Each structure stands twice: as structure tokens, then as C-alpha cells.
Amino acid sequence: MVIQRLGRGAALVLGVCLAVVSAGAAPAEPADSAPVDFYDVPTPLPAGVPGDVLKSESYPPALTVPNQVGPWPSGAQRIMYRSTNAHGEAVAVTGTYFDASVPWTEGGPRPLVVFAPGTQGQGDQCAPSKLFAEVVHYTPPLDFAVEYETIQVYALLSRGMDVVVTDYEGLGTPGIHSYTDRRAEGYAVLDAARAATRLPDTQIGDDSPIGLWGYSQGGGASAAAAELQGTYAPELNIRGTYAGGVPADLRAVAEKIDGGVGTGLLGYSVNAFYAGYPEIRGEIDSVLSPYGREVLDEIATQCVPETSTRYGLHRTSEWTRDGRTFAELIDTLPNVGAVIDEQRIGRLTPRSPVLIAQGRNDDLVPYAQARTLADDWCRLGATVEFSVQEIPPIAPGFVIGHVLPAGTVLPQALGWMTDRFVGAPAPSTCNA
Structure with a gap:
């Protein structure tokens, strides 16, 4: 897919990193054996x-x-x-x-x-x-x-x-x-x-x-x-x-992160909860635009530098049908809100x-x-x-x-x- 509106700062960081490092390689499989995926x-x-x-x-x-x-x-x-x-x-x-x-x-x-x-x-x-x-x-x-x-x-x-x-x-x-x-x-x-x-x-x-x-x-x-x-x-x-x-x-993180270099990281969370909690899929599908669905599918295959480069310095409002951000939509989607509330850390006592x-x-x-x-x-x-x-x-x-x-x-x-x-x-x- 053509790169969607590169985040300026993230693109610069990625370019610098690519210029100063080189990729390593894992050991190759022997030629006479079928590859085995651990x-x-x-x-x-x-x-x-x-x-x-x-x-x-x-x-x-x-x-x-x-x-x-x-x-x-x-x-x-x-x-x-x-x-x-x-x-x-x-x-x-x-x-x-x-x-x-x-x-x-x-x-x-x-x-x-x-x-x-x-x-x-x-x-x-x-x-x-x-x-x-x-x-x-x-x-x-x-x-x-x-x-x-x-x-x-x-x-x-x-x-x-x-x-x-x-x-x-x-x-x-x-x-x-x-x-x-x-x-x-x-x-x-x-x-x-x-x-x-x-x-x-x-x-x-x-x-x-x-x-x-x-x-x-x-x-x-x-x-x-x-x-x-x-x-x-x-x-x-x-x-x-x-x-x-x-x-x-x-909830607080979603509001803070939106619009910065890390905007795409919200996509990781949406993908995780969409896959893990079937009861919220209908609610998420109802608010995503076709472009938003495409973005989330791509984010599911990416590492942080690519996600930040493609979607950093944008807002999740670009992914929804009515232009509201993910943070604004949480309280309008009861099942999504319940799943997000379940993630709150601090209600049990560390031993x-x-x-x-x-x-x-x-x-x-x-x-x-x-x-x-x-x-x-x-x-x-x-x-x-x-x-x-x-x-x-x-x-x-x-x-x-x-x-x-x-x-x-x-x-x-x-x-x-x-x-x-x-x-x-x-x-x-x-x-x-």
C-alpha cells in the first residue's frame, strides 16, 4: 500500500536509524533439511x-x-x-x-x-x-x-x-x-x-x-x-x-497519546481487544470507517517504527465514521467501555x-x-x-x-x- 501521510518526526527518526545501523541475520537452515519454524x-x-x-x-x-x-x-x-x-x-x-x-x-x-x-x-x-x-x-x-x-x-x-x-x-x-x-x-x-x-x-x-x-x-x-x-x-x-x-x-492513555507520534499504538490495543473479546466487535465495526478498518488491519502486521512512521502525528478521528476519537467513543460503546474498565490496574494488592x-x-x-x-x-x-x-x-x-x-x-x-x-x-x- 502507498504510505499514508508520513508522520514528519517519525519518518525522520526512521531515516536516521536506517542510515546508522545494519540488519543482522539469523542462522540459515541447512540446505538438505526442510525449515522448521520454532x-x-x-x-x-x-x-x-x-x-x-x-x-x-x-x-x-x-x-x-x-x-x-x-x-x-x-x-x-x-x-x-x-x-x-x-x-x-x-x-x-x-x-x-x-x-x-x-x-x-x-x-x-x-x-x-x-x-x-x-x-x-x-x-x-x-x-x-x-x-x-x-x-x-x-x-x-x-x-x-x-x-x-x-x-x-x-x-x-x-x-x-x-x-x-x-x-x-x-x-x-x-x-x-x-x-x-x-x-x-x-x-x-x-x-x-x-x-x-x-x-x-x-x-x-x-x-x-x-x-x-x-x-x-x-x-x-x-x-x-x-x-x-x-x-x-x-x-x-x-x-x-x-x-x-x-x-x-x-482511558487516560488513549486521550493522552492521540495526535502524537504514538497514535498508531492505539491500533494495537483496538486489535487486541477486537480479537480477544467478541462481544465488542459489532460496536467497533459500527464506528470504524472503511479507511479505519484498513489501517487497523495493516497495524496488526507492523512493528513500532513503521506504525509510528505511517500514523504518527495523526489522530484516531481519521479512522472513525463521525470524526470522533477513540477516547471520545469509549463511553458511547457500553461493551467496549466495560472491557476497557476491566484493564484498570490497581484494584488488587501486590504481595x-x-x-x-x-x-x-x-x-x-x-x-x-x-x-x-x-x-x-x-x-x-x-x-x-x-x-x-x-x-x-x-x-x-x-x-x-x-x-x-x-x-x-x-x-x-x-x-x-x-x-x-x-x-x-x-x-x-x-x-x-
Whole structure:
């Protein structure tokens, strides 16, 4: 399809990225064997329980260097494990387990961090377990992705923590990625922890200390996992959760994001809920224009750079029949409104301490709704530290105010997580 009115800033960013990076390539299949796709899901799924490992394979991450004990900072296994969707049905989810090649020196058993990645996209090519092997993915003209989460994952590995990264439901595997679906993402995170404890030949066991970690979409997924753990995975030894830039209230996020570089990300959510909740399909179809339907179908196959380039700096009002935005339409569609309300994070109590980090001037995920999440959890009796990242507004609408806090809070988050693993008392700002 001809590119629809490129977002100016997003197009410039993409062009610069394409000029300074080159794509890696996954190892080719032997010429005398038929290609085997790791992401093919067994049908039907074998009997089992959430967290069971369905298959695994070792692969070399693109950014590693050899040393005396193996690749630094880690080798990797691509895994497929059993999880649960938002409606309680068994699904297969993929991910990557990283076995740190440096020692854990803080005392006690080596810990495991379950890493919930930020927004990658909705196309299968965007799955982190694929991008860790490439770092950069590019197919002309605009199918482009960079595995930016390598920075945070390697920071954790460099401290001697093992890491398992979930791809979430439907990213890499068949079906639509369950983007911002609170339960589906939270279950995928918790079951990734279970899967890591069941892999053979690892140092991670049933009683290993576990931390949950994520920013942006990953912040929402790790926050959801923290409050769902008590009922879904109470046996896990979770010591703490770092959740940054948490989209806890999707109504507020939809209003904030529309019109900026990230407008197309709303399409990921609409696609996820359209696929996962049949009761809302008629309502969505009734408000979408033919162009809007075409846009959503295309977005379902894209990674973030292409989505931002094509649809950034536009508004979702361009996709509807009467010119109202998605945020304006939510309250006019009762079934849609009910599904969005179900995604609200902050109504259950995390069993372990939480660090919430939020930029004061975040231009993608509103500050106020993150503050409300912290207050809600405090009222429920959780131990919460709320860390405000005071970064001034920079080019509002271009997500700089959302991206920078992930970097400024990283040293604090690493120290905070280390303290949870060594048993230090968790700080709280609930009474501040």
C-alpha cells in the first residue's frame, strides 16, 4: 500500500536509524533439511499446567562476546511455554531465557528477573525472542525494528541475575498479540517465571528469588503480574516488582497519546481487544470507517517504527465514521467501555514491594494515572515506592518525555531490585 501521510518526526527518526545501523541475520537452515519454524504451536496443546515448557532451543544472541566461561553476558534459549489467556484458556507463549555468565556475588542463590518488554509492535517479526538474534530487523520499505530492550536486559545480566523475557501472547505465535490486556500479559509474565524454573540444566529452582521488571507496556504487564500473583501463581518467590511508565488506566492513555507520534499504538490495543473479546466487535465495526478498518488491519502486521512512521502525528478521528476519537467513543460503546474498565490496574494488592517510576512530563503515559496507581496500592496495604523522574518537557508528542525516564531511573531500579534479593527492608513513600 502507498504510505499514508508520513508522520514528519517519525519518518525522520526512521531515516536516521536506517542510515546508522545494519540488519543482522539469523542462522540459515541447512540446505538438505526442510525449515522448521520454532513458533509453530502444537495442536492441540499437550496436557499440562501453566508454565510447562513445550519446547526450547539454544541460540546465540547477536550482541555477545566469547570469554572463558561462555558468551558474555549470557547464552540464550528460545522457549515456548504454556500460559493462560484473559478468559482462562490455555495458550502457548514464546520467550527467551538468558543464563548469566557472570557470578551473582550478593549472597544467596542466583536470582531470576522476569522481564516484560515495552512495546515492540503487533507483527510476529517484532517478537523479542526473534529480535535478540538480529538486534535490527529490516525488510523494505518500512518494516523496521530494533531490540532496544537489550540495554536493560544486559544491565541485569551484568549483575549476575538470570533473565527470562516473555514475548506475550500472540507475538511470534499465531493470533493477535494481546497488547495491553491486563490479565493475558500478567499471566504471560508469571508463567515465564514458572517456565524458567522448569528448564533443565539451569541454576534456577522452585525457591529461587524472583523479580518482575518492565517499563511502558512492560510496566503495565509487570504491574498486572504483581497484583495477580496472589491468586494465579502464589507459589512463586517474588521479592519485588519494578514497573515504570505504567499504563494503568487505558482511558487516560488513549486521550493522552492521540495526535502524537504514538497514535498508531492505539491500533494495537483496538486489535487486541477486537480479537480477544467478541462481544465488542459489532460496536467497533459500527464506528470504524472503511479507511479505519484498513489501517487497523495493516497495524496488526507492523512493528513500532513503521506504525509510528505511517500514523504518527495523526489522530484516531481519521479512522472513525463521525470524526470522533477513540477516547471520545469509549463511553458511547457500553461493551467496549466495560472491557476497557476491566484493564484498570490497581484494584488488587501486590504481595511483594513495588517500585513505580514515572516521568513528570511523560507525553505518552500520563503522570496522574501512575500517581493514582501508587495511591490505590498504598490504600490496599502494599509497600510502594513512587519515584518521580523530573525531566522537563522536550518536543511534546514525540515520546521523548516517555523514553528518557526509562534511562534515568535504571541505576535506581537496579539497586532497588538488588536490595530486594538480598533481603533489605523495602522503602515506601505511601505516607509521604
